[in-house]
Amino acid sequence: MSELNKIALKIISNGKGILAADESNGTMTKRLEAVNVKSTPENRLSFREILFSSDGMKDCIGGVILYDETINQISSSGESITNLISSSGAVPGIKVDTGAKDLANSTKEKVTEGLDGLRDRLKKYYDLGARFTKWRGVYSIGENYPSKLAISSNAHALARYSALVQENGMVPIVEPEVLMNGNHSAEVCFNKTSEVIKKCFEELILHKVDLSGIILKPNMILSGNLSENKISSEEVSIKTLECLKNCVPNEVPGIAFLSGGQSEIEATENLNLINKNNNTNFIMTYSYGRALQQSALKVWSNDIKNVEATQTTFNHRAKMCTLAAQGKWSSELENK
Numbered sequence: 001m002s003e004l005n006k007i008a009l010k011i012i013s014n015g016k017g018i019l020a021a022d023e024s025n026g027t028m029t030k031r032l033e034a035v036n037v038k039s040t041p042e043n044r045l046s047f048r049e050i051l052f053s054s055d056g057m058k059d060c061i062g063g064v065i066l067y068d069e070t071i072n073q074i075s076s077s078g079e080s081i082t083n084l085i086s087s088s089g090a091v092p093g094i095k096v097d098t099g100a101k102d103l104a105n106s107t108k109e110k111v112t113e114g115l116d117g118l119r120d121r122l123k124k125y126y127d128l129g130a131r132f133t134k135w136r137g138v139y140s141i142g143e144n145y146p147s148k149l150a151i152s153s154n155a156h157a158l159a160r161y162s163a164l165v166q167e168n169g170m171v172p173i174v175e176p177e178v179l180m181n182g183n184h185s186a187e188v189c190f191n192k193t194s195e196v197i198k199k200c201f202e203e204l205i206l207h208k209v210d211l212s213g214i215i216l217k218p219n220m221i222l223s224g225n226l227s228e229n230k231i232s233s234e235e236v237s238i239k240t241l242e243c244l245k246n247c248v249p250n251e252v253p254g255i256a257f258l259s260g261g262q263s264e265i266e267a268t269e270n271l272n273l274i275n276k277n278n279n280t281n282f283i284m285t286y287s288y289g290r291a292l293q294q295s296a297l298k299v300w301s302n303d304i305k306n307v308e309a310t311q312t313t314f315n316h317r318a319k320m321c322t323l324a325a326q327g328k329w330s331s332e333l334e335n336k
């Protein structure tokens with residue numbers, strides 16, 4: 001077993017999942033302002049530190065994805081954020097892309113940037129304690145989208161990123177996110193997601209990436225958020241499994257889904273059914289941002305000094321997701 005494979009398995013085994021706390025300052029500002037909290041570096045750290053020091057971390061979270069600002073901050077007890085995360089048994093990770101920018105010659109689409117100078121940045125993040133990384137390619141569904149151009153440029157960038165990350169002793173999370181925005185059917189999501197994931201692996205293989213040392217972070221197969229023909233959770237799980245079975249090589253140790261705008265309960269229920277019906281060898285877990293933090297953020301915003309209530313809310317969410325990652329979640333447990 002390679003070192004990279006060991007790190008990947010440490011993050012996603014035994015029902016553990018990933019806390020995606022890597023919102024860039026722009027996104028975090030939107031999230032905080034939506035609950036009437038001022039977005040300052042202190043407030044951004046304060047909310048995140050409450051999550052990182054919760055019991056839910058020890059029991060459920062195998063890895064935390066940080067943003068550059070957070071990995072360079074010091075916790076209130078004086079220790080580094082990566083030490084705080086490691087002391088709970090989780091692996092610290094870092095988002096290393098620099099964002100999705102307009103794609104030349106297809107300006108309604110995006111290509112993710114951040115390859116220039118990446119090798120040097122990776123060395124710094126490793127020294128700060130990161131052992132895995134994340135890069136997100138983002139694709140919209142429309143009549144002519146995602147285009148071949150967007151699919152191949154993002155796959156190329158994801159592969160070059162992954163090769164550099166492994167060269168520096170860290171596990172790359174490969175995140176191709178096909179957005180749920182639109183009125184498309186689940187069938188269209190299935191076809192587009194399949195095309196995107198297949199192209200990513202074609203490029204990862206071309207760039208000689210060790211597939212046993214990556215984690216794939218895809219979207220689930222869903223109908224568009226504006227579609228009138230929503231499919232059931234059972235169908236989501238069946239279609240998602242079929243897509244991944246067809247497109248992901250067996251060497252990949254695990255898949256950690258993004259929530260992508262699903263509610264906390266939807267994201268939990270869908271993951272639970274994916275695990276109940278799992279007919280693959282892949283570990284299937286979560287790498288949720290909004291679906292882990294939404295309720296906790298609301299509670300915290302009511303009283304930012306109330307650490308206990310915020311942690312209780314987060315602990316419950318993390319526990320439900322971890323049950324779902326083992327196919328053991330139920331609505332009775334959710335409401336207990």
Ligand code: 5MM
Nearest residue numbers: 020022023024027258259260288289290
């Ligand atoms: C946490 O949000 C990340 C996006 O950050 P920026 O857009 O600010 O760069 C995002 O990549 C996230 O890690 C994944 O999309 C998963 O988050 P959700 O909320 O979809 O589960």
